[in-house]
Amino acid sequence: MVKNHLSRLNAPKSWSMKRKGIKFITRPNSGLHSLRESMPLSLILTNLLKYARTRKEVKKILNEKKVIINGKVRKSLEFAVGLMDVISVPSLDESYRVYYNHLGKFQLLPIKGEEIELKPVKIENKTVLKGGKFQINNTDGTNLILDKNDYVTGDTLIISLKDGKIKEHLQFKKGAKIFITAGNKIGTMGVIDDIKENKIMVKTKDSEFETLKKYAFVIGKLQTIEEKWI
Numbered sequence: 001m002v003k004n005h006l007s008r009l010n011a012p013k014s015w016s017m018k019r020k021g022i023k024f025i026t027r028p029n030s031g032l033h034s035l036r037e038s039m040p041l042s043l044i045l046t047n048l049l050k051y052a053r054t055r056k057e058v059k060k061i062l063n064e065k066k067v068i069i070n071g072k073v074r075k076s077l078e079f080a081v082g083l084m085d086v087i088s089v090p091s092l093d094e095s096y097r098v099y100y101n102h103l104g105k106f107q108l109l110p111i112k113g114e115e116i117e118l119k120p121v122k123i124e125n126k127t128v129l130k131g132g133k134f135q136i137n138n139t140d141g142t143n144l145i146l147d148k149n150d151y152v153t154g155d156t157l158i159i160s161l162k163d164g165k166i167k168e169h170l171q172f173k174k175g176a177k178i179f180i181t182a183g184n185k186i187g188t189m190g191v192i193d194d195i196k197e198n199k200i201m202v203k204t205k206d207s208e209f210e211t212l213k214k215y216a217f218v219i220g221k222l223q224t225i226e227e228k229w230i
Contacts, residue, residue, distance in 0.1 A: 032141030033082030039098075039106050041067065042077035044087065048108050049096075051089075066091055070119055071161035082140060083181060084120050084217075086111070086161065099179070102187040117161050120170075122217050123153050156218040170220040178202065178216040185211055192216065 032038075042058045045051045045067070052058045055077070061067065062075045068088040069081060081087065081098060087108065088095040095116045096108035121138040129135055129145070136144040136151060144157070144166070151157065154172035159165070170176065174195060180188045180202070193208065194201040200213050 029076065029078045029080055033080045038080035038082040040077060041069070041074060041079040041081055044081055044106075044108075048106070049087075049089075071117070084140065086116060086119055088116060100181060100187045104182075104186045118167060119159050119161055120156050120217070120219060121159055123151055123155050123157065125153055126151070154213065154216075154218075156220065158220070168220065170218040172213075172216070172218050176218045177220055179219045180211060180215050181217050182215045183211050185209055185215075189219070 041062070042055065045058050045061060046053060052061055058077055062077065065073045065075065066089055067074055068090065069079065070086050083098055083100065085098045086095060087098065095111050097111050097115070099107055099109050101107045121140055121142060123136055124139045125137050126149070127135040127137065132147075134146050134149045136146060136157070138144075138157070151169060152172065156170040156172070157166050158168035158170065160167050172192075174192050176192050178190060178192055180186055180190070185202070188202075188204060190202040190204040192200050193203045195213070198213050199210055200216055201208065201210050202216070
C-alpha cells in the first residue's frame with residue numbers, strides 16, 4: 001500500500017484535500033512532474049472537478065476514456081497532473097488549465113477556444129547534441145529537439161497539443177507578463193519591471209514586489225489568466 005499511496009499528512013501542501021480521515025491517499029506516478037508539483041488525476045476528479053466520490057467511480061470514468069490530459073486520453077488514477085496542463089472532458093464540453101491560487105493550492109481555470117489546444121512550457125535548460133542539434137528541456141519534464149539555438153533558459157514556448165509544434169516564443173525580459181509559481185507571491189500575475197541577476201522586480205495592478213527569477217513563468221497573452229487576475 002505504501003508504495004502506491006501517500007500519507008495524507010505528508011502530501012504536498014498544494015493539494016486541496018482534508019488532512020484527516022483515511023490515512024493514505026493516491027500517490028501520483030513519477031514522470032513529467034515531480035511529486036511536489038503534481039496531483040494525481042484521481043484526486044482532481046474527486047476534489048476539484050467533483051465528478052466522482054469514490055475510487056470505483058473514478059476508475060469507471062477513466063476506463064470509459066472520458067478524460068483527456070494535454071491532448072491524450074489518460075486512464076491511470078495515478079497519472080501526475082501539474083502546472084499548465086490542460087484537462088478536457090469532451091462529453092461535457094469542459095476544459096481546464098491547471099494553476100496555483102494565491103494560497104499555493106492547485107486550482108482549475110476553465111478555458112475555451114484555441115487555448116484548449118495550447119500548452120505553455122518554460123525552458124529549464126538546454127543541451128547540445130551530436131550533429132549540431134539542440135535539446136530544449138522544459139520544467140514540466142518534456143523536451144524538444146531543434147536545429148537552431150533560438151531560445152534562452154527562462155523563456156516560454158507555447159506548444160500546440162495537436163502536433164507538438166511551437167506556436168509562439170515568449171521571451172523572459174522586461175515588460176513580459178508573468179505568473180508566479182512559488183514563494184510568498186505564488187498565484188500572482190504581474191509584469192517584469194526590472195531584472196537583477198537571480199531576482200526580478202514585478203509590478204501588478206495594485207503593488208510592486210521582488211522575487212526570484214526561477215519563480216516567474218512568462219505567460220504572454222493567455223486571456224483566461226488576465227480575466228481571472230487582472
